[in-house]
Amino acid sequence: MLFNSFEYLVFLPLVVLVYWLVPRQVKAILLIVASYFFYMYSFKVYGLLLLALTAGNYVLGNIIHQASEHPIRRLLLVAGIALNLSTLAIFKYTNFILDSLNYALSWMHFHLLIPVATTTGINDLPIILPLGISFFVFEFIHYLVDIYKGSEPIRSPIRFALFASFFPSQIAGPIKRYQEFNKQLDENPSVTFQQFTSGLFLIAQGLFKKIALGDNLAPVVKAGFDNPHLMGTAEGWICVIAFAFQIYYDFSGYTDIGRGSAKLLGYSLPENFNMPYIAGSLKEFWHRWHISLSTWLKDYLFIPLGGSKGKESATAANLLTTMLLGGLWHGASWTFVLWGIFHGVGLAINRFYDRQAEKSKAVKEFHDSWLAKSAGYVLTFLAVLSGWVLFRAKNLPEAFGVYQSMFTLRAPSVDCGVSYAFFNSSIPAAIAIYLLLFLSSLLIKKLENQQSSSSGVVAVYPPPKSSSLPLPAMAHLGISFFIALVMLAFCRGEVQPFIYFQF
């Protein structure tokens, strides 16, 4: 089920209503049932896959924990990770591996032994990628590794099933940490009026990001990437910048809706974005973009590989490997591999520069100057944009075509639809309204801060009832209503799936 579909607009209020009406003991079961319904709405059979992986990881987690000193622990961990990764590999990478193998064989003038390959014009194996598999596989690996390291497992199978299937984060994250989730279950999730309204606000904001901004930018991006040879220099840049914001609004919109939905149920999901395009370095970018993935990659890949403890060259190699695999996690294609390598190299250069700034006073002075800081913002944004070309392109020739349009001076063809799609759309209006919303959300935060700082004052008159409807909550409610009304004018005919659903 898509967050931006009518079905979800019916499903969520129903689940929230029933959830708060049923006794505490039943709440978790209700959420599991709702989550499986949500997951199986589009493709029923993969509900069994989720169920099987949940059962397997639950059992493995408990066995690893019980075999605390036994040498078999490590073997069980490896088996668990292999179980998860092989499931991911079968569904996500089979065609990619076979296609690459066939391509290599044909390049070496060998006969094709495996009858599948896109490059050779033969159809791929008919494998449909289960929604959200990349995300829940990472959550399972985190679970097993943390238990191996000594954390307590989730004892209740119901709680574990809820952790694995929780619908607000099921399809595209944020990638949860089970300790935090379990702690919330211990504390018996509850919700105040203020939390409830801020949840509604997050949902409204997320829908606006997705429908009014992300979906409206999609035709601009499509016009450019479908025909890169028609784009002039300006169109090339407009197209790639449009994609940078499309993917941001699409994914952060999804996260907002997920986090908002969780809030309505009394749960809190981790933040995934923090204004990534104002990052002053690539390192900072990855602290602001898809935060739950970058922290996962750091904790479960970069650090186990050796992290930054070894020589500089080893650290650079670790960064490169981490980002390469991070790229491959996004999609089974060479463009994603190159995207990962691109960021790995970028982070290694970033690290080298930071080390030089630590060692040399002159470099440090330059590093702290406004010129270097400004250049940092610009260069980071340019690097991120350049990376997005690889991320969006279907293949390398397409990416090369877009790079050509960006980095060579040329006029657009009369048939290039990029500028037309941008200026003849509701995008400028959506941006103006979004800025208005952004400013109002800052104002609400200020109000919240003011209210919490003045919480020492206790007044009995007017009666305490009035404090149950605080101003920030009312503002959240009002703005959510405003967004809902305005958004009616932005919806398009077809419901567009979220970009990260394909991963």
Added chain:
Amino acid sequence: MPTLKEFKSNISKGRSVSVKLDAADRAKSRKLSWLLPAIYLCAAVVLIVVAAEFVLGITGLGDDEYIKIDPVLGVTHLENKNCTFRQEGFSRSRLSSVGLRDYEHSLAKPAGVKRIAFLGDSKTQALQVNIPETFVHLVEDKLNADGKTKFEAINFGMSNYGIIQEFVQFLTRVRPYSPDYTVVVYHIFDSSENLPSFGKLTLPAPTVSVNSRDEMAIDYTYLDGFLASPSTRFMLASDWLRRNSHIYQSILSDDLMLRSASPWYTSIAKRVMAPFETTFSSTMNSVSTGSLGDYEPVRKAVKEETLGLDKRVSHDKIWHWDIAAANKGEGAVFKELNDAARNEMEITARIFRMLNLACLDSKSKLIVVPLPAPNNSVFYFREIECLKKLAQKEGFTVIDATSKFPNLAPMEKHPTYYTGHFSPLGHRMVAEIITDGMKPVLNK
């Protein structure tokens, strides 16, 4: 009981204070406890709705409604109305004072100007692109680029129009503009939309019927059914909102989109509305249709002129595919389809003969432009062949856009289309084909 000074002092120091209220105060407090929030809530809702209307107004969004009920043509454009189209492509435009998806045009033809009237359905109306990018105006620009004669193109295109509507439109709306050339942009299904048996018309329209004496008459039964329906009356009753409220217009537009996109929505909407259907119908029956004006004289004139024109034109058959001989192996379904297409085309051919005669009577030359269609549209391509044969007999022109257009299979995957309608690139290609095809006609 603390004094007011003590009370304020305690509060400012963050201490708790207690106030004992007497019975009258408590009653007053209870009254205020729901009244004031209710007033605030209503005020906030009104304020937010006004703010949303204002924001949508200044950003030019939410002007989705563009159709009004017309007792002669079925539907026409609302006059003097901003229009935002977002279902496919995107455009903002203003409908003219006489309800054309075009700029303002004077009724009297300016001296030295050759007028070209374009009639057609949504492909000609072209809400997916801005007015200057429609093929109607691109043709005008291209013809004027020569500089010898000044041309003025007027777009009479309207979504869902079939050939019979275009014929009636010519008699009632187009002819007063004295066009030198009348271009009918023909498309797949235009032929079938003439008959009430088509039964799938989503918007009200006049149809045609042929009686036992082989006389063709305009039939308003189907349209009158629409006019009497609660939904039409609701449209009339909500006319002000449909013209002025951006939020209301957006809701109507989203409702339409969701009905085709979400089975859940359709099912829920049906269930929710079911208990109110009787009340809704009886309330709507009391809505007057007086705002439609006295349309009977116009209808009568159209019917009489149609009968007169029909008597003057040939009724020769035009469809020449002998299904029994040519498609022995195709089976019953193909025969049925062929028979339906033949029946529809014979009617269409008669309407074209009448239209050609009406054009000639008013010194206008008829040009028919069949638009491209996916290459498996067998019967549509037969219709085009019929039109070409008819044009030779009757002396009008057919500019076949299908032969010069890229192969469309499937249509929506082609860059000349958004999904079902032309993209700006498609409009440019069609304009080029029409301009090239018109030049020999103009030079005659």
